[in-house]
Amino acid sequence: MAARSPLQLFWRRFRKDKVALSALVFIALLILVAIFAPVIRSVVGIPDPGERSTDALDAFGLPLGPTAAHPFGVDDIGRDILARVLDGARLSLTVAFIGTGLSVLIGVTAGMIAGFYRGWVDTVIARVIDVLLAFPVLLLGLGLASACSTKEGCLGGALQPGRTIVIFIIVLSTSPYVARIIRGQVLSLREKEFVEAARSLGAGNMRIIFREILPNLVAPIIVYASLFIPANILLEASLSFLGVGVRDQPSWGQMLADATGKVDSAWWFMFFPGMALLLTVLAFNLVGDGMQDALNPKGNKQR
Amino acid sequence: MSVSASEATGANPVAREKIMEVEGLFKHFPIHAGFFRRQVGAVKAVDGVSFDVLRGETLGLVGESGCGKSTTARLLLRLMEPTDGSIKFEGREIAGVKGNELKALRREMQMIFQDPYSSLNPRKTVGSIISDPFAIHGMHKDAGERKKAVQELMDIVGLNPEHYNRYPHEFSGGQRQRIGVARALALRPKVIVADEPVSALDVSIQAQVLNLLRDLQRELGLTLIFIAHDLSVVRHMCDRVAVMYLGRIVELATSDQLYSHPRMPYTGALMSAVPVADPRLAAAKKRQVLVGDVPSPTNPPPGCRFHTRCWKAQEVCRNEDPPLVAKDGGNLAACHFPLSDAEVLERVPSARNVNG
Ligand SMILES: Nc1ncnc2c1ncn2[C@@H]1O[C@H](COP(=O)(O)OP(=O)(O)OP(=O)(O)O)[C@@H](O)[C@H]1O
Ligand code: SF4
Ligand SMILES: [Mg+2]
Numbered sequence: 001m002a003a004r005s006p007l008q009l010f011w012r013r014f015r016k017d018k019v020a021l022s023a024l025v026f027i028a029l030l031i032l033v034a035i036f037a038p039v040i041r042s043v044v045g046i047p048d049p050g051e052r053s054t055d056a057l058d059a060f061g062l063p064l065g066p067t068a069a070h071p072f073g074v075d076d077i078g079r080d081i082l083a084r085v086l087d088g089a090r091l092s093l094t095v096a097f098i099g100t101g102l103s104v105l106i107g108v109t110a111g112m113i114a115g116f117y118r119g120w121v122d123t124v125i126a127r128v129i130d131v132l133l134a135f136p137v138l139l140l141g142l143g144l145a146s147a148c149s150t151k152e153g154c155l156g157g158a159l160q161p162g163r164t165i166v167i168f169i170i171v172l173s174t175s176p177y178v179a180r181i182i183r184g185q186v187l188s189l190r191e192k193e194f195v196e197a198a199r200s201l202g203a204g205n206m207r208i209i210f211r212e213i214l215p216n217l218v219a220p221i222i223v224y225a226s227l228f229i230p231a232n233i234l235l236e237a238s239l240s241f242l243g244v245g246v247r248d249q250p251s252w253g254q255m256l257a258d259a260t261g262k263v264d265s266a267w268w269f270m271f272f273p274g275m276a277l278l279l280t281v282l283a284f285n286l287v288g289d290g291m292q293d294a295l296n297p298k299g300n301k302q303r
Numbered sequence: 304m305s306v307s308a309s310e311a312t313g314a315n316p317v318a319r320e321k322i323m324e325v326e327g328l329f330k331h332f333p334i335h336a337g338f339f340r341r342q343v344g345a346v347k348a349v350d351g352v353s354f355d356v357l358r359g360e361t362l363g364l365v366g367e368s369g370c371g372k373s374t375t376a377r378l379l380l381r382l383m384e385p386t387d388g389s390i391k392f393e394g395r396e397i398a399g400v401k402g403n404e405l406k407a408l409r410r411e412m413q414m415i416f417q418d419p420y421s422s423l424n425p426r427k428t429v430g431s432i433i434s435d436p437f438a439i440h441g442m443h444k445d446a447g448e449r450k451k452a453v454q455e456l457m458d459i460v461g462l463n464p465e466h467y468n469r470y471p472h473e474f475s476g477g478q479r480q481r482i483g484v485a486r487a488l489a490l491r492p493k494v495i496v497a498d499e500p501v502s503a504l505d506v507s508i509q510a511q512v513l514n515l516l517r518d519l520q521r522e523l524g525l526t527l528i529f530i531a532h533d534l535s536v537v538r539h540m541c542d543r544v545a546v547m548y549l550g551r552i553v554e555l556a557t558s559d560q561l562y563s564h565p566r567m568p569y570t571g572a573l574m575s576a577v578p579v580a581d582p583r584l585a586a587a588k589k590r591q592v593l594v595g596d597v598p599s600p601t602n603p604p605p606g607c608r609f610h611t612r613c614w615k616a617q618e619v620c621r622n623e624d625p626p627l628v629a630k631d632g633g634n635l636a637a638c639h640f641p642l643s644d645a646e647v648l649e650r651v652p653s654a655r656n657v658n659g
Binding site for chain 2: 006194216
């Protein structure tokens with residue numbers, strides 16, 4: 001008979017949530033779109049995101065709305081909005097995924113060390129978390145962007161303007177949350193009798209951390225990551241909106257920034273990147289909620 | 304004169320070799336308070352405990368919640384460092400051993416935990432839980448051999464070996480406790496400490512698990528330290544019983560001695576709580592019920608620790624700490640005014656000599 005692992009049970013419950021499941025399908029499609037953006041462009045027959053199509057501007061140099069050649073219209077210098085939205089998905093997803101991934105890595109490590117070893121290590125890590133959580137992230141981003149906007153970047157060249165700074169800021173603001181959550185979980189897990197049982201069998205700290213505690217953190221890590229990703233997509237958009245983010249590649253936030261002030265004359269300018277951002281964040285949040293419900297269903301207490 | 308005295312001598316276990324010797328064991332958990340986290344006191348969870356464990360016996364450790372039973376067990380198994388005291392295993396001092404020596408010691412002593420839910424990692428299959436001891440100690444390195452060893456253990460404790468790949472949540476409480484027993488047996492330890500192994504289980508399945516433990520203890524010649532919070536379970540299982548109160552052992556006797564003539568009023572009170580088969584007999588007794596709360600282990604009462612709740616307490620009980628010494632009938636008891644046989648007869652309905 002097939003074993004019903006906790007993961008299988010989780011999937012079975014998640015599958016019942018049709019909304020979350022549709023959102024998951026949407027995300028899967030979005031990832032495909034991001035990966036194959038160049039292919040999609042050539043199939044649909046639209047120009048590259050940077051290419052200026054002068055023929056799409058009217059006699060006064062004003063952009064035209066959605067047409068067959070440019071389904072989402074063009075912007076004020078004739079760049080195809082669909083092409084830019086597709087490319088923006090690439091940027092949003094890579095930055096959010098890499099940023100969240102690094103945050104999880106750092107946060108889990110720090111939280112695990114603090115929660116498991118306690119004592120002064122925990123005190124130090126907990127204080128650092130408090131300090132980082134008190135940082136005004138957007139202001140920090142603006143400061144860093146201007147400080148590191150030279151070619152050499154800052155921190156000895158480790159922080160280059162553009163994508164690296166955005167990821168750095170994401171990690172700086174997300175990893176303390178992860179660390180705090182994980183620390184709390186580890187503090188309670190380490191008191192479980194199965195940890196004591198492992199110790200009484202002769203297991204050392206490393207074995208207890210990796211074989212007893214970590215497997216119990218996988219589910220919460222996945223759930224929290226799925227909730228941090230949309231938050232970080234928004235953060236990336238905000239940073240780009242403020243001009244901190246990536247300049248050499250289209251991003252939704254930057255497109256929104258460019259569109260402010262032109263909403264009356266060219267609605268498609270703001271509408272399409274705005275919708276892309278909204279739907280993406282919504283889909284991730286729905287999946288995150290669905291995962292959380294599947295993990296802690298009512299009336300089925302997690303022990 | 305009393306039936307019990309002769310019975311007790313006869314019931315003394317044959318001079319068995321000591322496998323563990325515990326001497327003056329203390330565990331104080333410091334309490335910190337205030338801005339500078341200064342130590343303001345200590346929970347005296349185990350406060351001067353001495354006893355021997357005989358090879359092959361089942362020794363009961365009984366007392367109300369919070370009296371220090373689990374702490375004592377953890378100290379014996381070196382899951383916690385004692386504040387003071389000596390623990391000897393087969394004549395060797397183990398209170399300070401570390402590293403590889405400690406790891407080797409782990410093979411000799413194992414624990415069965417109270418909570419069959421929290422003691423099994425929910426993310427691991429039963430096979431991997433039971434084979435953990437092998438992995439940790441590098442035994443049965445060959446995968447097939449390891450699986451066979453695990454399935455043998457599952458069979459011994461009455462689990463279906465086919466269920467090797469299942470997860471703990473697929474088992475009932477009783478079955479989970481069997482998984483814990485199999486894990487504890489894997490290293491073929493000499494001593495097993497069972498910390499209230501059935502108190503979290505349905506009454507209907509408690510007996511099955513108890514019988515399993517007793518049978519295993521006999522078949523494998525194990526030394527079993529059996530912890531419980533009430534005397535009814537212990538009677539069925541143990542050769543000798545130590546009664547704990549507020550971090551101390553207050554009475555230590557063979558099961559027969561204890562059940563026929565408890566000497567310490569606290570033991571008498573615990574036994575009064577044991578249900579009696581004949582209600583008329585029970586009603587005829589002055590049931591001695593425990594009144595009041597257990598005093599805080601942070602600040603135990605001076606003199607005899609039980610004096611705040613003892614119906615026999617006198618002035619001397621409040622001032623002088625009674626030593627644990629042999630009383631009438633052979634029980635070791637820490638009491639200035641031990642129960643007489645007449646008092647036992649009158650107050651402890653479940654005592655055996657009422658039937659004789
Ligand atoms: N790690 C700890 N830190 C501080 N105090 C503790 C710790 N472990 C136990 N204690 C305290 O020590 C006392 C004895 O606890 P212990 O768990 O040994 O009791 P017990 O007899 O096993 O009780 P129970 O029947 O409830 O399991 C209690 O007052 C408890 O609160
Ligand atoms: S010493 Fe005194 S108070 Fe303590 S149990 Fe005996 S009679 Fe009671
Ligand atoms: Mg206990």
